[in-house]
Amino acid sequence: MDKLNIESLLSVMSQLFSEEVSIGLTDHEKYLYYQPSKRVDLKIKPGQPLKPGTLGYRAVNENQKVSDFIQRDMFGVPYFGQAVPFEDGHFKGCVMAIYPSYTEGKSVVTLKTSDGWIPVPFEDVQYIEVKDRKTFVVSEKVSGTHKNSLQNFEFILPRTNFIRCHRSFIVNVEHIVEIFPDTHSTFVLAMRDGAKIPVSQSYSSYFRKLLGF
Structure with a gap:
């Protein structure tokens, strides 16, 4: 051409x-x-x-x-x-x-709960999970659902803190307590709230590179 x-x-x-x-x-x-x-x-x-x-x-x-x-x-x-x-x-x-950049001037995720809507600062969000066709956001003090997909959250959340580690999970690295090796070059993340989150094989190399181990 x-x-x-x-x-x-x-x-x-x-x-x-x-x-x-x-x-x-x-x-x-x-x-x-x-x-x-x-x-x-x-x-x-x-x-x-x-x-x-x-x-x-x-x-x-x-x-x-x-x-x-x-x-x-x-x-x-x-x-x-x-x-x-x-x-x-x-x-x-x-x-x-x-x-x-949609994150410009925005620093909260507004969660839907049984009592209404609660704005949660980015830094308080521990992880985001897709389950049963719904997106669940778990923070230090409150959990709720959100209309965004994980792909949308990948776009708006600060990449310095949030990492996609699985087709169903995005985690805030500030809330990871420990990283355990698992089978077939995968990992399990122990989160601050006690949750165990998998790092799938397709994301493991990317995850290790970003966290430097």
Whole structure:
């Protein structure tokens, strides 16, 4: 494809998503294309070099998919994004999707209980579990349900504290008391409230890497 066709394709792709998603394309050292959304605009210009620490730079240099929250000091606004590297002959680059940071200005999860709704600070949430098609949030003082899926919670919760460890669990690492080895390279987490939470094999390598053991 020539440059015009690539830009046309990416423009159509941006319309397939929502008005909240920005689309970008890079080679191994600079941005080639950027289509901002109405909700988040990083003011990227074609030809602008990739900055160390940004999603595009990391995806190209680490040669792997990168998903992360990026603080406002990079582009002036915080955002969540994903970048997927690709290589075609001598050409190397990545495609990026940029989302607004919904955690900006928000620091609580509002739980539904039998008595009503209770806002719980992020730091008090111990773990989140999906069971019987419902999402349960367990905190130090109260537990309840929430309409979000685990995928939604992965997007809005601070990644410095919350880790997906199983298809049914997200845990707050600040509330892990001990980590026990289990069969087939998996683990069991002993939580502060006494709960035992599994780390499945598909998440074990990622979990160990993030916790550094």
